[in-house]
Amino acid sequence: MPENTCSGLSGDEARQLLAQYGPNVVTEEKPQNWLLFLHKFWAPVPWMLECTLILEAILGKWPEAIIITLLLIFNGVLGFSQERKAQSALVLLKERLRIQARACRDGQWQSLSAADLVPGDLVHVRVGDIVPADLHLSDGSILVDQSALTGESMPVECAAGDTLYSASVVRRGEASGKVTATGARSYFGKTAELVRGAGAKSHLEELVLSIVRYLVIMDVVLVAAILIYAAAKHVSLAEILPFALILLVASVPVALPATFTLATAIASLHLVHRGVLVTRLAAVEEAAAMSDLCSDKTGTLTQNRLSLSQIKTWPGVEETQLLGMAAMASDSATQDPIDLAILRKSAARIATLPDRQQFVPFDPATKRSEGVFMRDEAAWRALKGAPQIIAKLCNHTGWEQATTDLAASGARVLAVAAGPDGQPRFLGLLALADPIRPDAAEVVQHLQALGVRVRMVTGDSLQTARNVAISLAITGSVCDRNVLAEDCAVYAGVFPADKFHLVQALQKKGRIVGMTGDGVNDAPALKQAEMGVAVESASDVAKAAASLVLTTPGLQGVLDAVITGRRVYQRMLTYTLNKIIKVFQVALFLSLGFLIFHSFVVTPLLVLVLLFANDFVTMSLAEDNVRPSPKPDRWAIDTLVFSALLVALAWLIYIFAVYGVGRFLGLPLASVQTMDFLGLVFSGLANVFLVRERGHLWGSVPGRLLLWASLMDILVVSGLALMGWLMAPLPIVIIAGLLLATVFYTLILDQIKVPLLRKLTSA
Structure with a gap:
């Protein structure tokens, strides 16, 4: 079973290295305040006043000239002070939006600010992350986008032994590696702080x-x-x-x-105190016009605190066997809530598991994760994922009714299989409960009362999505991903890439669309939407594409943005x-x-x-x-x-x-x-x-x-x-x-x- 412990720096070692190398940031050179102030007098409107001032002075009309001078200074000071206030808001946003990294400290994986990374830290990156520092990979295989560094649009495969540069974007896979350079000493020269200008x-x-x-x-x-x-x-x-x-x-x-x-x-600034970070000031006004909000279910409408609520084994399979294989296809380094829920349950009931040789993390495109281990001198694979995907790999039938029964309560259902390479056996189903957020129904109803049509978008089954929608009083038809052009209240079985097409379909109907998201594959939809919203757990790439970034769970921040806008x-x-x-x-x-x-x-x-x-x-x-x-x-x-x-x-x-x-x-x-x-x-x-x-x-x-x-x-x-x-x-x-x-x-x-x-x- 994957170990929660790891081998990295201790807290004392990290503090010493941080004092030696400094924070993993590059201080931006700020323009002089007096130059910014003078710039306020170099624009078409001030030019008109300045021409009038010169003319009044030539004609000897000194009272008028003095008034125009005061008017110029008044508006210059006013514009300068308000721009400084806006920049102060952006500085606050940057402080709140600094990249987070998964690092091993004191023998445990933990999330910390990328600014605190030091050379020698063991860091884990996965799909959707922006690499926080230069890394020498020790294990894993990933596909990275280095266009920010090289200008090349084609992603690059990196594996153990390769060097990964800061500001690269992980497009697929997971990997771990030691930090080799930080801050100004990194290849990119700085940590990407994903706040676009408010101009x-x-x-x-x-x-x-x-x-x-x-x-x-x-x-x-x-x-x-x-x-x-x-x-x-x-x-x-x-x-x-x-x-x-x-x-x-x-x-x-x-x-x-x-x-x-x-x-x-x-x-x-008001929204910052309400847990909403505005990455471009124009988004405040876009929120006022939003007519449709496409919201994720997990972690946004629900608490994203998954726990195993039911275990359904197939004949001849014991619960411990099913749990063990599910654990083999999970990894704590991902910090994925599904994996963590399974690992917690299996740790309480299973003493040991075989040593795992390879782990293939969950991929939205394949909708499954895999763990490879040795049994009877043969390579076995443990599979965990969407029931329809796992059943197809096992050539298994008769799983539909059991899945429907488990999903009837709104639970998320996963299937587990294991067996020799190429011959997996269907072991059973796991139902993971994710309670609805206490404030979700009220916020949804408030948004709808304000004329915003809330549409739920989820990768879960139709039955699960329907039950959650009923609980939230989201009324209307429930559709699957094949009918994104239809006017539906709930879209189930949706892949992240489908969100982009959903936004486009709604925009063609003249709607002003808001879209929530958290993963790298959500970024195109967040950028396409008039108001892209990166939720609390969003990846760095999603934050970069979004207009609003929520720092608290749920949709309350979106409601606050709409009312404020x-x-x-x-x-x-x-x-x-x-x-x-x-x-x-x-x-x-x-x-x-x-x-x-x-x-x-x-x-x-x-x-x-x-x-x-x-x-x-x-x-x-x-x-x-x-x-x-x-x-x-x-x-x-x-x-x-x-x-x-x-x-x-x-x-x-x-x-x-x-x-x-x-x-x-x-x-x-x-x-x-x-x-x-x-x-x-x-x-x-x-x-x-x-x-x-x-x-x-x-x-x-x-x-x-x-x-x-x-x-x-x-x-x-x-x-x-x-x-x-x-x-x-x-x-x-x-x-x-x-x-x-x-x-x-x-x-x-x-x-x-x-x-x-x-x-x-x-x-």
Whole structure:
């Protein structure tokens, strides 16, 4: 029987060598912070502001130049700080996602961080592993992918005596070997830490950028009209050009990159504390749109704590004989739960077993494992695997009913056979119980209540899968791997490679698919799915392909990701709506006001201050208190823009009314411009509260940061207007009256908005 003990380094020896050679990692060179900060000023949006700054300085308009400078610095600092926060999240992910290795320490196989490996360690690798250090193989035979090292796509066979390099991927088999080099001294030069960058642009960001392009086009048309009008009226170019540039700048989403980075970074940090590691920030938003989740059964919906529940021997076979042969086809070095359950049971009932000459580990393609030993001077094979596979090898019949009976309780059934090479005898069946996780049914029902169709995918038989599905209240048809294109609730008898085709089949039907997996053969499916999820026990290759990595068992992490993603969607929907509405309102008011009244309704300087006031509040939406959508989120561009335009027209009426009241009161133009500025600030704040809730604005309590930012905004701009700083002064009565009028108008507008925005979400 395979020994649980092994011959490797002691803990004291390992500590001494670790102090001598250092950790099995290579420290990455990080760019200087000051270079990252300066990079924030080298992009299309800052270029526009910088050009405007130069022009204002040339024209001698120093207040405007100072405001633009402050705006540049404000957004640069903001973007830099949020990127640092996102990078901090990734550093945390890397700490949590470091490769694990099976090493022999103090005479026992154990799992430890690859960073703790030292030269001389005895390490065991198997299918799906990324080799954690350079190894000299002592036993076993494996097929490895060295494309990360050599660029060659063809895998290489390695056996005892060969050298295995770090960062190679084990595609088949198992082997053990001594560590020869670690860290910077290894062939690859570093341990692969499988966290992909979080800089991938999300669909949501591309969507908003496309909307902004249309807004800029609209502004270009308005600016052209203003320039033509100014030329016809012989208005000085030095006077009109800064105004035209400011109008364009007002439509540029200066805070957009920082807002998206902040929202997703905060969400990813929240998920880390919930046991979900986000390997690319865009996955937070993909989770919001997921419509179907294909979930593994073992270890995800069940506890993956297998134990032998029943033993069914065939006539003439004793239980100890059946257990012994099952143990011969198992190995503790694999740390496979099936093998460990069998070895525990056999160790309690069998004293000794023949010496094993060779072990062939379980292969998903063959669905069996083998152990070779000598008996009566002849080579015998012990076989353990799927009943249909073992029965076919033995040319055995009559096993189906017994298998069905054992599987009726939801147990996983394996067959065992043994005999001379080429002449195996069918010995019997083993039923392994894997209890359903206590929280599985509740999580599945919660996901389905949120509009996510949960589909169970398992390699078990139809009967076993059906029983588990009933326990979890997963309703619908149960299919086998031959009908992956069908719309089924459960897919049984599935090979890992079938998952890829299942994902493709669902995507062809227009579904947004999530797929869980743990093995190397699951990697293509995890990468193909919009949201690939590597479960707690996943191999390193599966983690590399996945968008989310769970560090706790079960599907609770997926539920948390869906809810968090939908909250991010709601926050970004609010930001997008608010941005479109304010651009329509401000751009149309500035341009139409100039064309109709032949004067600046708001000075360019106050437009720049308005940008400050708007960004200060909208950034706080990244942590707003919102309710998640009750169903998968979809972006309806036409409805979004149309709804925003109607709300913007309502605010346009409001701001023209403010201008009219100022004129009616007989205020000088400078004071009217101050009123218009305050009206734009107050209506901008009101609009945030108006659109953040798809129902009535009192439907949910705003986030604390949003409330404080809004209050500070009101106090600052009111104080500037009262003191006459940067603008003509206004009495407190007019400021207070304008604020109250804005609140009253918002409540009226809220009654119109509810049916208008209901199409965007049914929340």
